[in-house]
Amino acid sequence: MTQPRTVLVVGGGAAGNAVTILLRRAGVAVDLIEAKDDWNATAGSGITLQGNALRVLRELGVWEEVEASGYGFGSVGITAPDGTVLHVQDDLRTGGDDLPATVGMQRPRLQQILIGAVRASGATVRLGTTAEILGQDADGVAVRLSDGTEARYDLVVAADGLGSTTRAAVGITDRPEPTGMAIWRIAAPRPAGVVRTDLAYGGPAYIAGYCPTSDTTLYAYVVEANRDRTTIPPESYAEEMRRLASAYGGFWPEITAHLTDPAKVNYTWFDRMLVEGSWHRGRVVLIGDAAHCCPPTLAQGAALSLEDALVLAEMLAGADSWDDALLQAYHDRRIARVRPVVEASVQLGQWQLDGVRDADIPGLMGRTMTMLRELP
Incomplete structure (x- = not known):
């Protein structure tokens, strides 16, 4: 009997949880480690999920829980400082017409829903645990965990966020900038x-x-x-x-x-960051905030991370060989979508910092969100 492929996912946020669920569904053996003992189950205030994020959450099998726990709506209001409503704009349904344009929800509740799905997937989870890359070759990665155990994996997925230690450990020098x-x-x-x-x-x-x-x-x-x-x-x-x-x-x-x-x-x-060049080194690959981050001016941070997980898992599940060409193809597919969102998100804030009064904010937002209606 052929042994299943093995993956270590470093980081239990949205991207790490999502890729774990999807890889387990594809029959991959997954160990997920998270540095925080509480798995970030109570951290944060709220999160705005655009339709393209909801599309991935539906693919994960948690949409009904998200829908029941959050608040769906389809427009945004622009007001004067005194509260006078100046304009109400319908939001674009980036996830398709069968999903709300936007769902707001408490960030801890979303994390708890994803934690439940990871647990149900059968993945092995170790909390309060970090990883050290000992070395790698063309076939896999040797890792030592902070509990002293050592193991070898076919692939390591770095989903450990903005300050990713895994990113630095494999020699990728890009860093977030304010x-x-x-x-x-x-x-x-x-x-x-x-x-x-x-x-x-x-x-x-x-x-x-x-x-x-x-x-x-x-x-x-x-x-x-x-x-x-x-x-x-x-x-x-x-x-x-x-x-x-x-x-x-x-x-x-x-x-x-x-x-x-x-x-x-x-x-x-x-902060802003976009890792230039490939998002992998050998058999270690970055997803989510470890690869890119942007200001929340378009509310796309979590959505892009969830899309990364979906695309990477889909490509891994459909490939006979997890080689350099496959991981480069993952980057090439994602960068064409991620770069415009990061750049637009930064530009929207920069116009405000510079006091630009005639900036085409609606046009930039409309073009970017229209692009996101396409499948990732």
Whole structure:
């Protein structure tokens, strides 16, 4: 009897979980390791999932759970800082007409759904575990895990995020770079009238927005120029976000009332990265944020990561040989789709940083989202 191929997936975020589920379905033996003991099951506030992300989640078999747990909607509102609605634009259904244009949901809930699917797939999971690449040849990779065990795999999939240690370990020197913007985020109760994402431009921040994440919750965010994080003590996070958010009207006063606990406020810089050249070295291949990241101006970070997982798993499952040509073909297929999204996401923010008033924001967004309707 032929032994199944073996894959080590490093990282248990959206990309790592998705590729694990899909490879197990194809009969591949998968070990998934995650550095954090809690598997990131409680981290984060909210996430906006565009239709092309929902398309992959449906392929993973978790769409019904996502639909039941999140909040689907089909438009975005543009408001003045005082809350006056200036324009409502229908969202493009990038996942097809049989899926919502957008679903907002609590990020921990999405992670819990994916964790359940990984567990059900029969993959071996080790939490609180990291990996060291000992060496590789044309047929596989030797790995030592932080628990002291050593193993050999046909392939290692690096899904360990923006600061990927696996990426660095195989000699890929690309690193994330700040774009000049930063974001404050919080999860809060949803005012009854919030039924879509609304974005306010102007005021003390570049953007103040919110997204419903369930029948009872939303996440809210305020985008400003990035600041030296060492000058912002974590205990002041709620006060800082409240100071910015209090300048906005409409539903913001109800949201701002919940900005009291600094531990519930998240502050991060926007970064950009796109690994140039191939996304693999031998039998180690990058997916998701380990290969690319972009500001959330198009809400495509998770979607691109999920698409990476889908495409890589599809190509591996259909190939007799997992060779350099196959992994290069994976890169070539993905880069044509990922590059325009990363560049557009960065450009949308740069126009705001530069104060460009006549920028073709609707046109750039429309062209990019239309491209994403095509299958990855």
